[in-house]
Amino acid sequence: MTVKEFALRQLHWLVRKDPWVREIFLAAGVTLDEMAERILAIWNGDDFARLTEAQAAYYEGLLGLETDPEIPLADRRAAIQAAWNRGQTPSLLSIQGVCDAWEEGGILVSYADGVLTLTFQGNVGVPANLDALKAAIEATAPAHLVVDYDFRFLLIREVHGVMTLAELDAEPLNHFAS
Numbered sequence: 001m002t003v004k005e006f007a008l009r010q011l012h013w014l015v016r017k018d019p020w021v022r023e024i025f026l027a028a029g030v031t032l033d034e035m036a037e038r039i040l041a042i043w044n045g046d047d048f049a050r051l052t053e054a055q056a057a058y059y060e061g062l063l064g065l066e067t068d069p070e071i072p073l074a075d076r077r078a079a080i081q082a083a084w085n086r087g088q089t090p091s092l093l094s095i096q097g098v099c100d101a102w103e104e105g106g107i108l109v110s111y112a113d114g115v116l117t118l119t120f121q122g123n124v125g126v127p128a129n130l131d132a133l134k135a136a137i138e139a140t141a142p143a144h145l146v147v148d149y150d151f152r153f154l155l156i157r158e159v160h161g162v163m164t165l166a167e168l169d170a171e172p173l174n175h176f177a178s
Contacts, residue, residue, distance in 0.1 A: 095141055
């Protein structure tokens with residue numbers, strides 16, 4: 001059922017048959033259907049990955065985020081998704097949703113003894129956009145919880161007897177625990 005059909009059903013039966021009313025709903029019906037599809041896409045959270053530059057700037061304004069064209073569009077989209085997710089009641093799932101917006105499946109969120117732990121599973125070292133993730137987590141997680149970040153670093157078993165000296169020399173120092 002289209003938005004036009006639904007809206008017409010809300011009117012009295014005499015008004016429904018009025019040609020002028022039908023023309024108004026015919027003109028507005030397509031726009032309302034497009035708006036309903038957009039609202040559903042946003043509600044389902046499946047639209048942010050395809051935002052254009054202009055749409056990203058629009059959502060950043062709505063969500064109170066800084067609009068900086070120097071930041072890659074993918075990072076801006078992730079920030080928008082994270083800001084959208086943190087609008088929910090804080091829970092482990094909502095915090096996991098914020099992390100997934102930054103790195104899908106790369107961060108595991110757990111909670112024990114008043115400490116919220118974000119364990120980085122994927123890339124080695126400290127992520128480049130960590131400050132933005134920390135800001136999103138700080139805005140999402142309840143203030144009384146301690147947030148601990150566990151990064152993944154290269155282990156001896158991943159280096160010793162596996163990497164050549166040239167490969168080891170090419171690895172950045174921040175990939176190793178200090």
